[in-house]
Amino acid sequence: MEQKTPSWKNTIRKKFFLESSFYLWMVFMIGISSCTAPEKSNKPQNKTIQKTQVPNTKNVWLENKTSIKGKALGTTFVIKTGEDSLKAAPMEIEELFEGFNAELSTYIDASLISQFNASNSSIDLNSTLYFQSCFELSQEVYDYTEGAFDPTVYPLVSLWGFFKDIEKAPTAVEIDSVLNFVGFDNNDHYSYNDGVLTKLDPRFKLVFNAIAKGQAVDVLADYLDGKGHQSYFIEVGGEIRVKGMNDRGTKWVIGVDEPVEVNTGNEGLSKRDLENYIEVSDRAVATSGNYRDFYVLDGKKYSHTLSPVTGRPVRHHILSATVIADDAAKADAYATAFMVMGVEKSLDLIKKHPELNLEAYLLFDGGSGRIERAYSKGMTQYLMK
DSSP: EEEEOOGGGHHHHHHHHOOOOHHHHHHHSSSSSOOOOOOOOOOOOOOHHHISSSOOOEEEEEEEEEEEEEEEEEEEEEESSSSSSSSHHHHHHHHHHHHHHHHHOOOTTSSHHHHHHHHHEEEEGGGSSSHHHHHHHHHHHHHHHTTSSSSHHHHHHHTTSSSSSOOOOOOOOHHHHTTTOOOOOOOEEEEETTTTEEETTTTTTOOOOOTTHHHHHHHHHHHHTTTTOSEEEEEEETTEEEEOOOOOOOOOOEEEOOTTTTOOOSSGGGGOOOOEEEEESEEEEEESSSSEEEEEEEEEEESSSSTTTSSOOOOOSSSEEEEEEEHHHHHHHHHHHHHHHHHHHHHHHHHHGGGOOOEEEEEEOOTTTTTTEEOGGGGGBBBBO
């Protein structure tokens, strides 16, 4: 395992500021976490395309001829290309998100997954657009991570108040009782044969929040590939996939936030501090972290990352996990799993399974408020030192 202290960070940041303010602006705007500052562009706005040929929607709008932005999946997203124009329409993008939500959103009562969770029946996943691939990839990640990633944690997520506010933390008895019907490898809960998913226990429920945003990014990537794009940047709620080069003819640069609670990234560039930079092309990047996602009960902080094994919020020293993979769904899922597994087990998994083609950049508490980093061997080709 390679570890380095962050003492060189300020030198790098100073170098970036001196070399090119425009370049740094691009780094900030495509950072792991969304920034609310408006994007600047030196390219002229095409008013005709924006208002008539490609009408905007309520949640999706054409920023300029190379960029689309909007709101979806309870977060924000951006799609941009390094080519002369983006061959995509806001209405088509919105339809893709609506179709995705119709199958996998647990916040929509009429969605396919919500109906399955509320029923005691079977569902044929062969006829779905997204559900089957999400379910089967989740099974694969579950096996590789030995249960650290588990979409059957819906009962735990509900018990800990992620769907509805609670006033106090669950008791050990409540947690243990729920754990009895959590587990992707428990054949007493469900069966899956020839694409047909059947409930055997009515308490068996699924939630794909730890992989859905990444999968949505992949859906958008397939859409842009179908349009013939050789260059794009897609980000949905911090999950990213890029192809080709940016409009400067270089690889896409992604900022990794410093994992501190006050670094929200929501108050503009002056309030955001980047721990490192990643230069990447034709890969996907996802980050999971506990430094922002927590809540307080009885004066005690609880992480939003639940361990499917203990049934409780994780308490590792790890602060954030950034994963590079071939597609965003895998990057999203493994970033979540690594937050549960911790530094050593995560890096060990990557070393033992080169067929997964994963790289990881892990930030953790080194004690006395010192943030340290550990990363897989192949990650060095992406880090900007």
